[in-house]
Amino acid sequence: MKEANPDIIVQAERLYKRFCRDMKWSMWYGLQDLLRKETIPDPELLKLRKHEFWAVRDVSLHIRRGQAIGLIGRNGSGKTTLMRLISGIIPASFGTLEQKGRITPIFRLRSGMHPHYTGRDYIYIQAAMHGMNKKEIDEKAEEVIRFAELEDFIDAPIGTYSSGMKARLGYSIAIASDFDLLIIDEALAVGDTEFRAKCLANLKEISQQKAIVFVSHNMEMVREVSNAIVVMDKGKKILESSDVDAGIDYYYRHLAQAGEKKAKPRTRIFIDKAAPLPPVAHNLPQQPLRHQLELISLHIPKTGGTSFRKILEKQYGPALTRLDIRNGKLLVDDKLFWGTALPAQSKVIHGHFMYPALRQCLAEGKEKPKMITWLRHPVDRVISNYFYLAGRMAEELNEEEKGLNILMKMQKSLLEYAESDFARNRMSKFLEGTAPEDFFFIGLTEEFESDVKKLAALLGWKIQELPHVNKSRDYREGIDSEILERIAALNEKDMLLYEKVIALRKKSKY
Amino acid sequence: MKSLKDIYSYRYLLRKLTLTSLTIQFKKSFLGISWLVIQPLITIVAWVLLHGAGLFDPGDTGIPYPAYVLLSTSIWALFANLYALVSNALVMNSQLLMQHNFPREILLLERGAVAVFNAFIPILLSLGVLLIYGVSIRWTIVFFPLALLPLILFAFSIAVLFALVKAVANDLNNFFDKAIVLLMYVTPVVYASDPGSPLLRSIIRWNPLTYLLGFPRSLLLDSGPYAPLEFFWVSAGVLFFTVIVWRYFHHVQARIIERLIA
Numbered sequence: 117m118k119e120a121n122p123d124i125i126v127q128a129e130r131l132y133k134r135f136c137r138d139m140k141w142s143m144w145y146g147l148q149d150l151l152r153k154e155t156i157p158d159p160e161l162l163k164l165r166k167h168e169f170w171a172v173r174d175v176s177l178h179i180r181r182g183q184a185i186g187l188i189g190r191n192g193s194g195k196t197t198l199m200r201l202i203s204g205i206i207p208a209s210f211g212t213l214e215q216k217g218r219i220t221p222i223f224r225l226r227s228g229m230h231p232h233y234t235g236r237d238y239i240y241i242q243a244a245m246h247g248m249n250k251k252e253i254d255e256k257a258e259e260v261i262r263f264a265e266l267e268d269f270i271d272a273p274i275g276t277y278s279s280g281m282k283a284r285l286g287y288s289i290a291i292a293s294d295f296d297l298l299i300i301d302e303a304l305a306v307g308d309t310e311f312r313a314k315c316l317a318n319l320k321e322i323s324q325q326k327a328i329v330f331v332s333h334n335m336e337m338v339r340e341v342s343n344a345i346v347v348m349d350k351g352k353k354i355l356e357s358s359d360v361d362a363g364i365d366y367y368y369r370h371l372a373q374a375g376e377k378k379a380k381p382r383t384r385i386f387i388d389k390a391a392p393l394p395p396v397a398h399n400l401p402q403q404p405l406r407h408q409l410e411l412i413s414l415h416i417p418k419t420g421g422t423s424f425r426k427i428l429e430k431q432y433g434p435a436l437t438r439l440d441i442r443n444g445k446l447l448v449d450d451k452l453f454w455g456t457a458l459p460a461q462s463k464v465i466h467g468h469f470m471y472p473a474l475r476q477c478l479a480e481g482k483e484k485p486k487m488i489t490w491l492r493h494p495v496d497r498v499i500s501n502y503f504y505l506a507g508r509m510a511e512e513l514n515e516e517e518k519g520l521n522i523l524m525k526m527q528k529s530l531l532e533y534a535e536s537d538f539a540r541n542r543m544s545k546f547l548e549g550t551a552p553e554d555f556f557f558i559g560l561t562e563e564f565e566s567d568v569k570k571l572a573a574l575l576g577w578k579i580q581e582l583p584h585v586n587k588s589r590d591y592r593e594g595i596d597s598e599i600l601e602r603i604a605a606l607n608e609k610d611m612l613l614y615e616k617v618i619a620l621r622k623k624s625k626y
Numbered sequence: 627m628k629s630l631k632d633i634y635s636y637r638y639l640l641r642k643l644t645l646t647s648l649t650i651q652f653k654k655s656f657l658g659i660s661w662l663v664i665q666p667l668i669t670i671v672a673w674v675l676l677h678g679a680g681l682f683d684p685g686d687t688g689i690p691y692p693a694y695v696l697l698s699t700s701i702w703a704l705f706a707n708l709y710a711l712v713s714n715a716l717v718m719n720s721q722l723l724m725q726h727n728f729p730r731e732i733l734l735l736e737r738g739a740v741a742v743f744n745a746f747i748p749i750l751l752s753l754g755v756l757l758i759y760g761v762s763i764r765w766t767i768v769f770f771p772l773a774l775l776p777l778i779l780f781a782f783s784i785a786v787l788f789a790l791v792k793a794v795a796n797d798l799n800n801f802f803d804k805a806i807v808l809l810m811y812v813t814p815v816v817y818a819s820d821p822g823s824p825l826l827r828s829i830i831r832w833n834p835l836t837y838l839l840g841f842p843r844s845l846l847l848d849s850g851p852y853a854p855l856e857f858f859w860v861s862a863g864v865l866f867f868t869v870i871v872w873r874y875f876h877h878v879q880a881r882i883i884e885r886l887i888a
Contacts, residue, residue: 146795147795149878149881204727225724227722228719228721232650241639244643
């Protein structure tokens, strides 16, 4: 080694790895490889064979003791390949790699072991693959089982384990091996929150004397674990920094730029946080309105509420009143309302209003009206809301072509929209001040048809035909998984709410 | 040499994998280990029926035909099992290979050990059958396990080569797997070593398996050692072949294993 730094565990210089996209050609090159080894004088001058590409291209990396490197990048940016090179699982096509000490990698792959093996066999075999001998494993086995919290299952076949249990076991075995460098490639992604928290605490402790490379799409975890960051794109290292926040920021900006090139203009919109709301007559009632309501249907945007309103219209006819509260305005049947009581025939209201605002407007009756609302998976809801607004925006722009250029410049990407305070945890904002348990029924957009049938049975409706509800998740296809995960993280409160309602539904609360 | 040292440092992995595989294969099966006995019995019944119906003439086998078939097919099973298990060792473990860095030879050796263990039970059983048929077993039997070694090495080395080929190209394995089955018919397994057909006779003469299988078998029977000189030379060749294959594997494995799809 050129520099005799005892702290350097991995010294990788100009690593290159080429892969073949096409299986048939890969076979052909494989057969060639059986017969001869190709030497590459300079990879940048090498003409790649047909269907080949650089999965890793000119990456140099030094990993020192005490470092916890967060490795981030989009799917297919070469993160896992680089980790396989560094841990010696596959050879580099070009470049030099020097390793000192034991490198223990864990990947997010199926274990590849016979499902009849018991958890205990699994520990011994995996640990032996990490290079431990029997004595070492005997000493550590109980500790591994305890850390993985699998005392009761350890002699059951691993085929009966959930993916989270396997991930827990895999992690516990890896940290028991006396490693110098631990590589965690998305291996914690399937574990539950509690175990993740435990691992994070554990990793921080480890990184004091050893080294860690943490590959993840979960930026919150990367922030927690790492004290350095490497960003990859298209096989190349595009950033290495000891400022983790700056690195993540850089990555997001890079993602947004890449997304901008791909996205069509109509899928982008603008929301200007700074722009003041137009001045409006404040008409919220001074005194709570009197009413004889039996049913309140709270419509959270993009949860199927419009379709539900059509059903209510059929069932209740004139007894249904539309009521919206927004920007300090109370609208009844789309008109500003100045009265002191709701129309006498109103038995049911439906509309957009946040719960706290509604409570201000309505008087408390003797009997509490039944409350109904719909929830949808927060990530889907945010995306759907974004595309809805984007579509509206496009229409507006077409009507006023003059303003097009200025407005286009102010447009926001999906991620920017999702990051705005306005878009975050919107479902929770609508239901603030109330608990899901207080509702007579909370439906899920995903289960719209069967939920409407359930409601019909509860309320004695006769349903002839169900309106169409758009609950497709197709648009998720075109969106990077990092962005999806980011949206989920931004809407943590909504995620919890959504999960709580699912749990309540399982207990057949509704 | 470095490869042998690496393997030695992972010896516990080899031992643990082998023991676990051996116990696991009978764990969730109703008849358990008796499968190792039932399978060869089915083979004998098939061949004895064919023979009894006069469909073919095995030549002078020296001992009662059912005993001969049982003994020969169980030795052949050693060859066939070794090929089947070892040649699939890389393909079947692609997941493990893509997430751990341990000497890949461990997997080959483990499959080999399992195959040898599985073959020895039917061989022992067939020795019992020989006694029932009143064949007097000679003292040379003590050399029998040693004499099987060249056959084991030969099967293992061929299988290692094909393990590499299978890792690259999946469709070629069907072809070679069938070819291995056909090999049994050009080796004196279910018939005696000097069949009537002159073509078959010359194939047998140049087929190394004839000696690798015939010599150890003859150590159990009254007939005297079969072609000891040829056996010696073939064994020497096999040893040489094994060393070459082993080194070749070590040399190419890294760039072949990356072609596996995990």
